[in-house]
Amino acid sequence: MGVFQYRNGTLHCESAPLGRIARAVGTPFYVYSKKRLIANWNAAEKPLGKKPHLICYAVKANANPHIIRILAERGAGADIVSGGELRLALMAGVPAERILFSGVGKTDAEIRAAVAAGVYSLTVESFEELSAVSRIASAMRKKARVSIRVNPRVNPRTHPYIATGLRESKFGIAADRAVEAFRLAASLRGITVAGVHCHIGSQILETAPFTEAAEFLARLVRELRSLRIRLEFADLGGGWGIDYQRIVETGADPNPERPLPTGPGRLFKAVLPILSDAGIRLLFEPGRFLVADAGALVASVTFTKENGGRSFVILDAGMNDLIRPSLYDAYHQIVPVRLRSGRPAGRPDIVGPICESGDFFAHDRPLAAVKRGELLAITGAGAYGYSLSSNYNGRPRAAEVLVSGSRFKLIRRGEEVDVLWNGTGFEEKGLAN
16 A cells, blocks of 8 residues: 555645645645655565675665665665765765765766775776776775676666666676676775676566576676685666556556566565575665655646647646656656546646646646646656756756655755856846846
8 A cells, every 4th residue: 555645535645635735835846755765665675584685775766865864774775876975875874884886987086085985885887997996095095895887788678768787888897898807806906806786777677687687697706706706795786666657546557558566575586596596795776666656746737728639737847856757758647636526537748837848747648627726746756856856947946845644844945046046156136247
């Protein structure tokens, strides 16, 4: 049972009516359920039992420090991809020894910061990066723990923009050069070779791609062991998919034939026997799975209109608040916050106010008629909502709210319009000068 439910015709997050939150903070806003965050964490953590493992939350999915802290308090590490995320993770309470620093283009300053902090591992993605880490760590008179990201050439069967394990991907080191990379790493000063890493993509709904990647990692670990390169851990990355189409139970399934996600239980059942034979610690990096269905973007209807035989519902949220539909043609369930009986059903395009034809949340989506000022909830926005938001079209970013039971608190204030010129040297008066 989801945490976004109708009670007496009003959509609640846990026990908090979304309309009440809207009156308190204004729209649009992001809302997150603490209960769902914890439930998702438990679903990921408990099946692993006492097997040596570490689950590192992929901070890029939602970098609000309150979210990171909730997970860190329950034992999560952090998978980070920038110096900014390193500072966020440390500030939110993730110990350095539970932090993985991934990313294909780390700067020298970021590498120095990671080595100085003593992160669990730097995930290295190229031969040049290996040399850079060696040079920097040696100059600091430290040893940098590294894992090498290897591209296993696995097709994750997902959107091409979020497929990262294909041969032509910019990520990782080619499979046929993996042993060469590990040999080089083992010979370099300032480096301790700690693990091997692969991440094949995101929003993966089947176990088969993960099984294929796990088999590749197990073979590589055995080959390296025969060369006297012994690894401490193998990291299978993240990419666990979720069901975006039925987060709120409405009694109707929009696409009953769609593939459903496997979930961590089935995933671990498939990959653990393969990786357990390698005899090393197992790491995973879920992001979307932990936070996506815990959040929603709530927006007000600004106008409705008809154009060229099409109907439109225009919201006060736009692609700057949730870009996934425009970027990936991603599906998000959209539901009214208040159910109204007797309304005719239509199939409008649900769009935002941004001056782009690509500014949409859904096309031709079944929806009962709504009026100006009414609220809609766009579900599944806990991941890659705020973290991909922007000030495009001069729009301040929206507030973030965390719900626990019937109580809610602001965990990020909505931006004021002066954020648009802060730091530019201009003042509000005299902007035309």
